[in-house]
Amino acid sequence: MKTLLKIEAGAKLARPEHPLGGALVSRGSLIGLGTVGVLLATWYVLTMVTGTIDTGRFPSPDDVWVAANQVVIKGYANGRLHIHILHSLKLVAMGFLFAIAVGVPLGLLMGWSSRAEALINPIFLLVRPVPPLAWIPLAILWLGLGDSAKVMVIFFAAFVPAVINTYAAVRNISSPIVEAARMLGTPRTALVLEVLVPAALPSIFTGLRLALQASWTTLVAAELVGAVAGLGRILNVAQQDLYPGMILVAMIWVAILGWSTTRLLAAIEERALPWLVVRG
Amino acid sequence: MRLDPRLTIARSETLMLGSLGLLAFLGLWSGIAASGYVPRSFLPAPWEMVARFTHLLTNPFVGFTLPQHLASSLGRYAMGFGLAAVVGIPLGLMMGWFRWLDDMVTPVFDALRFIAPIAWVPFAALWFGTGIGGPVMIIFSGAFPPCVINAYRGARYVERHLIEAAEMLGTGSFRMITEVLLPASIPSIVAGLRVAAGLGWQSLVGAELIVASSGVGYMMVQGQSAVSTTTVMSGMMAIGIVGVLIDAALRSFERSVRRSRGLD
Numbered sequence: 055m056k057t058l059l060k061i062e063a064g065a066k067l068a069r070p071e072h073p074l075g076g077a078l079v080s081r082g083s084l085i086g087l088g089t090v091g092v093l094l095a096t097w098y099v100l101t102m103v104t105g106t107i108d109t110g111r112f113p114s115p116d117d118v119w120v121a122a123n124q125v126v127i128k129g130y131a132n133g134r135l136h137i138h139i140l141h142s143l144k145l146v147a148m149g150f151l152f153a154i155a156v157g158v159p160l161g162l163l164m165g166w167s168s169r170a171e172a173l174i175n176p177i178f179l180l181v182r183p184v185p186p187l188a189w190i191p192l193a194i195l196w197l198g199l200g201d202s203a204k205v206m207v208i209f210f211a212a213f214v215p216a217v218i219n220t221y222a223a224v225r226n227i228s229s230p231i232v233e234a235a236r237m238l239g240t241p242r243t244a245l246v247l248e249v250l251v252p253a254a255l256p257s258i259f260t261g262l263r264l265a266l267q268a269s270w271t272t273l274v275a276a277e278l279v280g281a282v283a284g285l286g287r288i289l290n291v292a293q294q295d296l297y298p299g300m301i302l303v304a305m306i307w308v309a310i311l312g313w314s315t316t317r318l319l320a321a322i323e324e325r326a327l328p329w330l331v332v333r334g
Numbered sequence: 335m336r337l338d339p340r341l342t343i344a345r346s347e348t349l350m351l352g353s354l355g356l357l358a359f360l361g362l363w364s365g366i367a368a369s370g371y372v373p374r375s376f377l378p379a380p381w382e383m384v385a386r387f388t389h390l391l392t393n394p395f396v397g398f399t400l401p402q403h404l405a406s407s408l409g410r411y412a413m414g415f416g417l418a419a420v421v422g423i424p425l426g427l428m429m430g431w432f433r434w435l436d437d438m439v440t441p442v443f444d445a446l447r448f449i450a451p452i453a454w455v456p457f458a459a460l461w462f463g464t465g466i467g468g469p470v471m472i473i474f475s476g477a478f479p480p481c482v483i484n485a486y487r488g489a490r491y492v493e494r495h496l497i498e499a500a501e502m503l504g505t506g507s508f509r510m511i512t513e514v515l516l517p518a519s520i521p522s523i524v525a526g527l528r529v530a531a532g533l534g535w536q537s538l539v540g541a542e543l544i545v546a547s548s549g550v551g552y553m554m555v556q557g558q559s560a561v562s563t564t565t566v567m568s569g570m571m572a573i574g575i576v577g578v579l580i581d582a583a584l585r586s587f588e589r590s591v592r593r594s595r596g597l598d
Contacts, residue, residue: 086441191554
């Protein structure tokens with residue numbers, strides 16, 4: 055299990071000697087905060103004071119505030135903000151959960167049984183090079199512009215990383231662990247549940263994280279192509295209305311949702327893998 | 335099923351099972367298509383897809399043949415990917431050397447990272463139009479992060495004694511970056527380029543579905559509105575084949591770089 059520990063954190067010490075030296079920890083975050091502050095101030099000055107940036111192309115802070123208020127209170131593109139957010143979240147959750155419900159067991163099967171791998175791998179290699187976004191037109195032809203087409207595309211996006219990382223996880227379990235468990239007469243179900251699955255979990259979670267990111271990208275693309283609700287729908291309508299403030303609001307919400315669902319997955323990972331936290 | 339990761343099977347059995355799986359897949363697909371349970375326009379048979387693909391190689395669809403669409407896609411792709419490498423690699427190396435730059439850029443970079451490249455589509459269309467500029471910007475936003483991150487990592491993990499030796503000889507920042515950090519980070523940079531190439535290709539497809547007037551993605555959207563499933567599938571096939579070729583080319587490049595440095 056030692057190899058599965060996250061040792062990258064320790065490797066940070068190998069940073070080359072810096073001209074500025076590395077004594078102060080807070081100095082870095084101060085510079086970071088300062089940069090963000092300067093950027094925001096520059097944005098304000100260039101759009102609202104000097105007018106160097108055309109607000110028809112990039113919104114001023116004021117425009118963003120107005121757009122944010124409008125979408126929250128009055129609604130935009132057939133609905134208020136929470137409706138769009140819930141709609142997008144629902145589609146990502148469905149596609150993602152469906153993909154891992156199929157992908158993780160398939161990866162486990164391919165990892166454990168060479169026969170299953172030999173049987174399934176060629177089909178997988180045939181489908182895998184097609185990027186998830188390239189399924190969008192076919193999904194629309196098959197299922198129309200509704201929710202099921204989006205769930206199908208998100209499924210394809212999340213499925214591949216889920217299978218690959220689970221498969222690699224099982225393949226990389228060191229055989230002494232399995233042999234030791236066998237020697238102690240561990241029954242088959244216990245071998246799966248108490249040895250193989252815990253040993254494979256860290257890498258499976260890596261796959262889930264990649265799958266989640268792919269799900270969000272694909273959702274936005276699918277909703278941009280055509281949707282009745284969702285954050286991509288806001289982006290699409292705002293683009294047609296030439297409404298930069300609303301475009302930025304929708305982009306910020308895409309980032310917030312992507313970030314918070316990733317945090318949620320990380321929290322689940324910490325609960326599921328307490329031993330890594332304790333040792334790390 | 336035996337629960338043993340070490341169990342291996344003979345090569346001939348792998349080959350046999352593999353072809354069995356493929357045949358079952360293609361057989362099922364052909365069977366459903368030929369049975370008439372689903373309309374042909376909905377699910378064409380594999381041979382119909384291949385026939386359409388070869389037809390598109392020489393006959394134009396929405397103005398261009400498939401190779402012409404591909405050429406237009408690849409032109410955009412080369413521009414976006416090239417721009418990402420030319421801007422991203424020096425930025426990553428400089429962030430690895432100047433801590434103040436690292437402290438300045440990293441928070442901004444981390445905030446932008448969670449915006450999916452595709453979410454830039456409306457701004458890309460607004461700023462650069464739907465011809466070449468818009469799609470190039472989307473490809474750039476997909477390929478840029480791995481270029482920066484891998485150059486940065488490469489520069490950060492350079493062996494300390496190399497830097498100390500160069501510093502002792504009075505090397506300035508510019509030569510330190512170009513003559514010490516860059517050569518030492520090449521393997522990491524090349525690995526980043528491969529990731530960037532894949533992400534860029536994906537973003538290209540997304541960009542062309544939404545904001546382009548030529549290219550394979552555009553051809554697929556037009557095929558979709560004409561309810562020509564075979565055209566859409568031919569586009570998917572072309573995208574898959576080109577994606578595999580790009581990855582194979584960069585993979586062999588990465589291998590030769592690693593071998594020339596004695597890493598493999």
